[in-house]
Amino acid sequence: KNEVEQSPQNLTAQEGEFITINCSYSVGISALHWLQQHPGGGIVSLFMLSSGKKKHGRLIATINIQEKHSSLHITASHPRDSAVYICAVRWERRALTFGSGTRLQVQP
Amino acid sequence: GAGVSQSPSNKVTEKGKDVELRCDPISGHTALYWYRQSLGQGLEFLIYFQGNSAPDKSGLPSDRFSAERTGGSVSTLTIQRTQQEDSAVYLCASSPGWAGYEQYFGPGTRLTVT
Numbered sequence: 001k002n003e004v005e006q007s008p009q010n011l012t013a014q015e016g017e018f019i020t021i022n023c024s025y026s027v028g029i030s031a032l033h034w035l036q037q038h039p040g041g042g043i044v045s046l047f048m049l050s051s052g053k054k055k056h057g058r059l060i061a062t063i064n065i066q067e068k069h070s071s072l073h074i075t076a077s078h079p080r081d082s083a084v085y086i087c088a089v090r091w092e093r094r095a096l097t098f099g100s101g102t103r104l105q106v107q108p
Numbered sequence: 109g110a111g112v113s114q115s116p117s118n119k120v121t122e123k124g125k126d127v128e129l130r131c132d133p134i135s136g137h138t139a140l141y142w143y144r145q146s147l148g149q150g151l152e153f154l155i156y157f158q159g160n161s162a163p164d165k166s167g168l169p170s171d172r173f174s175a176e177r178t179g180g181s182v183s184t185l186t187i188q189r190t191q192q193e194d195s196a197v198y199l200c201a202s203s204p205g206w207a208g209y210e211q212y213f214g215p216g217t218r219l220t221v222t
Contacts, residue, residue: 030207031207031208033210033211035213041215042199042213042214042215042216043199043201043213044213045210045211045212045213048208048209048210086150086151088151090207095141095153095156095164095166095167096141096143096151096153096211097153098150098151098152098153099150100150101150
């Protein structure tokens with residue numbers, strides 16, 4: 001059983017829609033990362049957070065430590081947001097454990 | 109400044125051969141990580157280096173895999189006697205330290221074992 005669960009696995013949205021991707025993990029963590037991977041491209045780190053909320057442009061990441069849950073939101077989605085979004089967590093003294101990713105397609 | 113670079117970008121090798129994959133981290137980054145992404149699969153941790161500490165090799169799938177980091181900078185991942193199941197994209201990342209830092213990923217090396 002993967003210790004990091006993402007949902008949905010696949011998501012298709014229309015341009016302009018508000019998008020939410022969810023990540024749940026099994027035990028307390030020291031940090032959670034959200035990563036973006038474009039088709040055929042490399043991986044970009046979007047956020048690293050251990051509490052609260054972070055915002056960068058149209059992207060917002062939140063984490064609820066008590067619920068062991070994080071969400072990545074995209075406001076006013078655009079076709080260029082189409083990518084795989086990956087949640088990864090780090091437990092103390094361990095390397096990152098990755099979710100299986102959410103494949104997002106934003107249609108014009 | 110320059111990001112994480114990896115070479116080669118693509119490598120095709122015959123089953124049974126040894127391969128070496130190279131990673132140049134961002135200058136000054138003390139932590140370096142190797143990951144693997146098999147076709148249609150998620151990311152998988154292989155090994156990480158932090159400063160002068162002993163590397164964490166807990167993710168290496170078999171003793172055919174090894175890695176070294178010379179002078180605290182460049183790292184080489186070596187796969188001996190390659191098997192078809194080793195075919196994957198091998199990604200390197202670096203960060204300024206071990207804890208509390210974002211990781212910066214290289215473009216990856218796509219390894220195909222025929």
